[in-house]
Amino acid sequence: MTEKVFANAKAALFDIKSGSSIMSGGFGLCGIAENCIDTLAEMDIENLTIISNNIGNSGRGLVKILIQDKIKKAYCSYVGGNPDLEERMLNGSVEVELVPQGTFSERIRAAGMGIRGFYTPTGHATPVAEGKEVKNFDIPCILETPLHADFAIIKAEKADTYGNLWFKESARNFSPLMAMAAKMTIVEVEHLVEMGDILPENVHLPGIFVQRIFQGIHYKNEIEFAVLKQTK
């Protein structure tokens, strides 16, 4: 078995280069690969294709590399709350393909699962359907194709040294799907543990989908909107 454990983000991301396509897990700032993103911001690379639901938010997360003009093309489902991306989309400086979130997840899942295409009603009779094959089942559906990537950068709460992953609460979102879809999956974790420390029945993503792992540092785990219970 090849050694999967790397020293840090810089060591694990060494072969990402200009023109690479990168999937980045997380929903908003929840569950993002903070160390990997900070390292991308330090690397001398450009013309990246980024596949990520939100591409960060207000100066945080992937917005760090967006405002460095390192992103050429982005696939995402939601731009709301990300004025830097909305501005670049409207002025055309970044090519953005908006993908409905369920289709986005399924296209990524399809890539990892060897599915070459699927028909979905989502987006029928909307701009999303433009140029796509329509087939009538019980209702009209459009053909969608897999989304592949060179790299995935993922954060998990726990990984063992084989790369079995365990995610905390709602931090799972797109991460296991992206780990399956990318050629090279790099995972940073809060806790790196020995094999056997995650019970087999608690493994959320089997380590076969993971190529590199490192122990992350200095997590901010930012909350975008803290809303508390009203006390009466």
Place this chain on the structure above:
Amino acid sequence: MPWSKEQMAQEVIQLIPANSSLNLGIGLPTMIAELIPVHMHLMIHSENGVLGVEGRPGPDSISSTLINAGKETIAIKKGASFFDSALSFGMIRGGHIDYCVLGGMEVDVTGSLANWMIPGKKITGMGGAMDLVNGAKNIIIMMTHFNKRGDSKIVKSCQLPLTGKNVVDTIVTDYGIFKPHKNRFKIIKLAVGSSLESLKIDKQLLEN
């Protein structure tokens, strides 16, 4: 007098039977989660991968990894579960979610909805809305009756790019409750004091 946001939310809640599963969109619909009576036993789904949302956390239970689709902190109830986004949208696309409440920019007589962009001006993206309108069994749109220019958002034909065609079951605005039906709008209920004129909907579009 038009309904307040809380009154609109209460009107929406009355449309939903006990024991239903329910997805709440970003914006106005989010507030519904905090107003649902516990005895209704609703299972609130949040498309980022949570089933069983229940209101907000206290200061001791707040967690950066426990959020809704609007990226706001939430609490969960007993029986809740977490899952990845593909499974989450499988629940939606597969028809397992009973009700979905979304915001809207325009709804027309055919039940078509526009709520994700104004060409050249504003783009929020569709997020999960296109999947939800085609997947959830009942679609309720909760929105203000008028846009910023003072025009009714209940229209003959949507001018903005669509989120979905023929998908809306019920519209709840601050002026009343409406249903697209046979190329017109059926008025289910009006806020006390709302006249037909005050709706600014073409009379020919209203069902008698």
